[in-house]
Amino acid sequence: MYRLQSIRKCYGSNVALDIEELTIVRGRLYTLTGANGAGKSTLLSLLAFLAPPTSGEIFYAGKRVDWNHGSVEGYRRKVTLLHQSPYLFGGSVHDNVAFGLKVRGIRGEERRWRIDEALEAVGLQGFRDRMSRELSGGEAQRVAMARALALNPEVLLLDEPLANIDRETSGLLETVIASLPAQGTTVVMTTHDPDHPGRRNGESIHLEGGRNVLQSLR
Structure with missing residues (x-):
């Protein structure tokens, strides 16, 4: 689904993301963990094709992403990003x-x-x-x-989807999210909780200081 190679995303002199290589496979559930400022939201924005990396390449479905407007718009329609506090x-x-x-x-x-x-x-x-x-x-x-x-969407990106909601809603959304990979949807969800139940059902990506320090299949 995605392959990231030598990705850096900088804001001025600040390096927000520095990932040598990362692969995300179609039809799997990924939990993306890390402290505030670790680069989780920056990575989601790249996966949603909202902004190009400062350097490096992203491949989607085997094709290198061309960041000119006409080309990237087609990729954006395949991906949906749900923010933590949706409007x-x-x-x-x-x-x-x-x-x-x-x-x-x-x-x-x-x-x-x-x-x-x-x-x-x-x-x-x-x-x-x-x-x-x-x-x-x-x-x-x-x-x-x-x-x-x-x-x-082919890919659903979720930024802290279970934060600050009641237990009933959290349980319902967990069930919905866990069911999506079987339907062919790739899910990447961020969480601050290293013991989040989603980690037992898929793959975990952990960021520290913008770097991918762990990717493991559960």
């Missing part, structure tokens, strides 16, 4: 989940069943017409996950 638009739950599908030109019956399946996956079948301002924090996180799932 919901004003309007209904349906409107939020439908947004990315509209942008991609998915209409009619396909849009309807994608929305229905995504809401069912996160336990919000009866929330289509609920306004986003009426949602609890845990419900908002579920809607954001449904919005990501509806896009059916």
Whole structure:
């Protein structure tokens, strides 16, 4: 899926990421650990094709990524990044989940069943017409996950998806995340918790000071 070679990402004189080699295989779950400032968010932004590395090369599905705008846009449509504190638009739950599908030109019956399946996956079948301002924090996180799932991405990147939510929502989202690799989706999720349950179900990548110091299969 991904192969990173001699990757460095710098902000001025600060080296945020320095990875000699990293391979991410299709259809696996990866937990990305490390302290604040270790480079986790920087790595996610590279994997989401939001910004090019300062130096080095990224290969996706066996092809070297060309960072000119026309080429990279196609890669971005294959990957969905869900931030720790996702933004919901004003309007209904349906409107939020439908947004990315509209942008991609998915209409009619396909849009309807994608929305229905995504809401069912996160336990919000009866929330289509609920306004986003009426949602609890845990419900908002579920809607954001449904919005990501509806896009059916090849890769789902999750930045602390289980942080600061109630136990019920955390358990539900853990189950959803753990089921995705069997459906062919590659998942990379960050966590501060070195004992996170996700590490037992896939591969662990640990960063220290922007460097990949451990990659192990569990």
